[in-house]
Amino acid sequence: MIKPSAIIGQVILYGAFAVFIGYFATSPKYHQIPEDVALIKLSISHLGDRECRKRTPEELEKLPRNMRAPLDCPRERSDITLQVDLDGQTVFDTVMHPTGIAKDGVATVYKRFEVKAGEHMLSVRMNDNLAKPGFKFVKEDKVNLKPAQVLVIDFNPDKGGLFFQ
Amino acid sequence: MSLHDTLRGGAQSIFRRIEEAFDAPFGGTDNPMRHLGALGFYFLWIVTVSGLYLYTVLDTSIEGVHTSIGWLTEDQWYLGGILRSLHRYASDAFILMTMLHLIREWAYGRYHGFRLYSWVTGVPLLWLMFFSGIGGYWIVWDRLAQFSAIASTELLDWLPIFNDPSARNFLTPEAINDRFFTMLVFIHLGVPLMLILGLWAHVHRISRVDHFPARRLALGTLAALLLLALVQPAISDAPADLSVVATGLRLDWFILFLHPLTDATSPAFVWALLSGVTLLLFILPLLPHPKAEPVAVVNAANCNGCARCLADCPYAAVTMEAHPYKPGHKIAIVDADLCAGCGICAGSCPSSTPFRSQETLVTGIDMPQQPVNVLRRELEKKIAGLEGTTRIVVFGCDRGAAVHALAAPDTAVMSLMCTGMLPPAFVEYALRGGADGVLVTGCRTGGCEFRLGDQWTAERLTRRREPHLRANVPAQRLHFVAASVSDGEALATALEEFRTRIETQAADSDRPPPFRRRTLHHD
Ligand code: HEM
Ligand code: SF4
Ligand code: SF4
Numbered sequence: 001m002i003k004p005s006a007i008i009g010q011v012i013l014y015g016a017f018a019v020f021i022g023y024f025a026t027s028p029k030y031h032q033i034p035e036d037v038a039l040i041k042l043s044i045s046h047l048g049d050r051e052c053r054k055r056t057p058e059e060l061e062k063l064p065r066n067m068r069a070p071l072d073c074p075r076e077r078s079d080i081t082l083q084v085d086l087d088g089q090t091v092f093d094t095v096m097h098p099t100g101i102a103k104d105g106v107a108t109v110y111k112r113f114e115v116k117a118g119e120h121m122l123s124v125r126m127n128d129n130l131a132k133p134g135f136k137f138v139k140e141d142k143v144n145l146k147p148a149q150v151l152v153i154d155f156n157p158d159k160g161g162l163f164f165q
Numbered sequence: 166m167s168l169h170d171t172l173r174g175g176a177q178s179i180f181r182r183i184e185e186a187f188d189a190p191f192g193g194t195d196n197p198m199r200h201l202g203a204l205g206f207y208f209l210w211i212v213t214v215s216g217l218y219l220y221t222v223l224d225t226s227i228e229g230v231h232t233s234i235g236w237l238t239e240d241q242w243y244l245g246g247i248l249r250s251l252h253r254y255a256s257d258a259f260i261l262m263t264m265l266h267l268i269r270e271w272a273y274g275r276y277h278g279f280r281l282y283s284w285v286t287g288v289p290l291l292w293l294m295f296f297s298g299i300g301g302y303w304i305v306w307d308r309l310a311q312f313s314a315i316a317s318t319e320l321l322d323w324l325p326i327f328n329d330p331s332a333r334n335f336l337t338p339e340a341i342n343d344r345f346f347t348m349l350v351f352i353h354l355g356v357p358l359m360l361i362l363g364l365w366a367h368v369h370r371i372s373r374v375d376h377f378p379a380r381r382l383a384l385g386t387l388a389a390l391l392l393l394a395l396v397q398p399a400i401s402d403a404p405a406d407l408s409v410v411a412t413g414l415r416l417d418w419f420i421l422f423l424h425p426l427t428d429a430t431s432p433a434f435v436w437a438l439l440s441g442v443t444l445l446l447f448i449l450p451l452l453p454h455p456k457a458e459p460v461a462v463v464n465a466a467n468c469n470g471c472a473r474c475l476a477d478c479p480y481a482a483v484t485m486e487a488h489p490y491k492p493g494h495k496i497a498i499v500d501a502d503l504c505a506g507c508g509i510c511a512g513s514c515p516s517s518t519p520f521r522s523q524e525t526l527v528t529g530i531d532m533p534q535q536p537v538n539v540l541r542r543e544l545e546k547k548i549a550g551l552e553g554t555t556r557i558v559v560f561g562c563d564r565g566a567a568v569h570a571l572a573a574p575d576t577a578v579m580s581l582m583c584t585g586m587l588p589p590a591f592v593e594y595a596l597r598g599g600a601d602g603v604l605v606t607g608c609r610t611g612g613c614e615f616r617l618g619d620q621w622t623a624e625r626l627t628r629r630r631e632p633h634l635r636a637n638v639p640a641q642r643l644h645f646v647a648a649s650v651s652d653g654e655a656l657a658t659a660l661e662e663f664r665t666r667i668e669t670q671a672a673d674s675d676r677p678p679p680f681r682r683r684t685l686h687h688d
Contacts, residue, residue, distance in 0.1 A: 006189065010385060014385050017197075022254070022397050024257070025253065025254060026416070027415065030414045031414075035412070038410075043336055105328050108330055110330040110332055149410075152337055
C-alpha cells in the first residue's frame with residue numbers, strides 16, 4: 001500500500017508536471033514586432049540581363065543551318081543593383097549576384113524592414129544590366145501601412161516590373 | 166578537474182538529489198526521474214495514437230485544414246478535441262523527457278565506452294524530434310503556423326541551400342496551394358516514422374529495455390495530460406493571413422523556441438549554436454574519460470551452457486555458441502565491445518558457487534578485476550578474523566553507499582563492482598562459514614549503474630530468479646538495504662537495527678549447518 005503522504009506527494013508532482021507543460025505550451029505570449037509597427041518585405045528573385053551581340057550575316061553564314069541564332073549571348077548574367085528609399089532616406093542599397101557556378105542563375109534578395117505604421121513614401125530602383133547606366137526599373141508610391149501589415153516589394157516583368165503588394 | 170568535470174559533477178548531484186527526493190512519494194519503480202527514456206517512449210506512443218486519429222479527420226485543402234482541425238476542438242471536444250490536446254501536450258512532454266534523459270545520461274557520464282553506441286544514435290533523434298514538432302504546428306495553418314513557417318524558412322535561407330529563398334513561398338496568400346499541405350502531412354508522418362526507426366536502433370544494443378513506464382507511472386502521467394487537455398484544450402489561432410504579421414502568439418516554447426531565439430540573436434548565431442551543440446554531443450565521447458573496465462572472461466571447462474549469463478547481462482554482450490569440446494553443449498561468448506564489465510554475469514553463473522572444493526575457484530564467466538576466487542578467499546579470511554557476539558558480513562557495491570566505513574571487529578565488509586555480481590550462494594557460504602547475519606546493499610531501485618543489477622539481486626535473494634538463494638537461509642539472518650552514495654548514514658543505522666534484530670529474533674536452531682572447505686586456505 002502507498003502511504004497517504006506519498007499519494008499527496010504524487011498528486012502534487014503530477015499536477016506540477018501538467019502545469020509546467022500547460023504553461024510553456026502557450027506562454028509567455030510572443031510579439032515578434034512592436035504593436036505600432038508594420039513590416040516591409042523586399043523579396044525579389046530575378047534573372048539579370050545579358051549583354052547580347054548581333055551576329056553579322058557573314059558569321060551566320062559560317063554556322064550550321066540549325067544554329068543560326070541572330071544573337072550571340074553569353075551564359076553569364078549581369079549583377080543587379082537595387083536601392084530602396086523610405087521617406088527620402090536610402091535604407092537599402094545592394095548589388096545582387098547571379099547564382100550558379102556559371103553565374104547563369106537568378107539573383108535574389110530577401111530582406112525585412114520594420115517601419116512605424118502610417119504614411120510613408122517608398123521608392124525602389126533596380127537595374128538588371130550593369131552595362132547600361134541608371135535604373136531600368138523604378139517604382140515610387142505613397143503607402144499607408146496599418147500596424148502589423150506586411151507590404152511586399154516584388155518584381156515580375158509580367159506585372160510591369162517592380163510592384164508593391 | 167576540468168571545467169567539464171565540474172559542470173558534470175554539479176549536474177549529477179542535482180539529478181541525484183531530485184531522484185532521491187522523488188523516491189519518497191513514488192518509490193523507485195514509479196519514479197519518473199529514473200525512467201525518463203521509458204516515459205519518452207510512452208509519450209511518443211500517445212503522440213502516435215492520437216496523431217493517427219487526427220489524420221483521419223484532416224482535410225488537406227487550404228480552406229479545409231484550419232476548419233477541419235477547428236471542428237475537432239469545437240464540435241467533438243469530447244474525443245477529437247481531447248486527442249488533439251493530448252497530441253500537442255504529449256509532444257511537449259516527449260521533448261521535455263528526452264532533454265532530461267540526455268542531460269541525465271551526460272551528468273552520470275554515460276556517453277563513452279560500451280555506451281558510445283546509445284549516445285551517438287541518440288543525437289540525430291534530437292533533430293528528428295524538433296523537425297517533427299515544428300512541422301506539426303504548420304499543419305494547423307493558423308497565425309502560429311504562419312509565423313513558424315516564415316521564421317523557419319527565413320532561418321533555412323541563411324544557409325546556401327536554395328537558389329530561390331524558400332521564404333518566398335510564404336510572401337503572399339496566393340503563394341500557398343493545396344499541394345503544400347499534402348507535402349506537409351507527408352513529412353509529418355515520415356519524419357516521426359524515421360524517429361521511431363532511430364529509436365529502435367538507439368536501444369537495440371541493450372537487453373530488457375525499459376521501454377514502457379510502470380503502470381502507476383503511466384496512468385499518473387496520462388491522467389495529468391488528460392486533465393490538462395480538459396482544463397486548457399489545444400486551440401488554433403486565427404486562420405493564417407500572410408498579408409499581416411502574426412503577433413501576440415501563444416507560442417509553444419518547448420517546440421518553437423528557436424524562432425524567438427533567432428529574433429533575439431541572428432540566424433548565424435542560431436546555426437552556430439545548433440551545429441556547435443550537435444558537434445559537441447558527437448565529440449563528447451572523445452573527451453578524456455575513465456578507462457573502460459576489463460571485460461568478462463569465459464572459462465570453457467567451467468561453462469555448462471546454461472545461458473543464465475545471457476539472460477542476466479544488461480548489455481546483450483553474451484551470446485551462446487557450440488562448446489569447443491563438450492559435445493551437445495553450448496558455451497557463452499562475450500562481445501568485448503558491448504561488455505560493460507559490470508560482473509552481473511559472474512553473479513548469475515551456477516559455477517560461481519563458493520561451496521565447490523577446488524582450491525582455486527574458477528567459474529564459467531568471471532571478471533579479471535575481481536575474480537570470484539578472490540572474493541571467496543577474502544570472505545573466508547575476513548570471517549575468520551571476526552570477533553564479537555553478532556558477527557555480520559556486509560556485501561556492498563562500489564557505486565552505492567560506501568560500505569568500508571562499516572568495517573568493525575564484528576563486521577566484515579566486501580565491496581563488489583556491482584551487487585548484481587554477488588552469487589547468492591555467497592550469502593549461504595558466509596552464514597555457514599561463521600557469520601551470524603549477512604547484510605546485502607546495493608543501489609536504490611532503478612538506480613543501478615548497470616541498469617539491472619538491483620533487480621536481479623532482489624529477485625535472486627527472494628528466490629524468484631536463478632541462481633536463487635537456497636531455502637536453508639533463514640529470513641532473519643539476511644537483510645537487504647537499498648542505499649545510494651548519499652545513504653551512508655541510513656545504511657549504518659540499518660546495520661545496527663539488523664544486529665539488534667538478529668540478537669532478539671534469530672534462533673540458534675535456524676542457523677544453517679556449518680560448512681568448512683576441506684582445503685581451507687589461510688594466507
Ligand atoms: C528521442 C528520444 C529518446 C528516447 C525515447 C530514448 C529512450 C531510451 C531508452 C528507453 C533507453 C534504455 C534505458 C534503459 O533501459 O535503461 C535509453 C538509453 C540511453 N539513451 Fe536514450 N532515448 C532518447 C534520446 C536519447 C538522446 C538524445 C541521447 C543522448 C544523446 C540518449 C542517450 C542514451 C544513452 C547513453 C543510453 C544508455 C543508458 C545506459 O546504458 O545505461 N538518448 N534511451
Ligand atoms: S560483465 Fe556485465 S556487460 Fe559484460 S558480459 Fe557480464 S553481465 Fe554482460
Ligand atoms: S552462466 Fe556460467 S555456465 Fe551458464 S552459460 Fe554463462 S558462463 Fe556458462
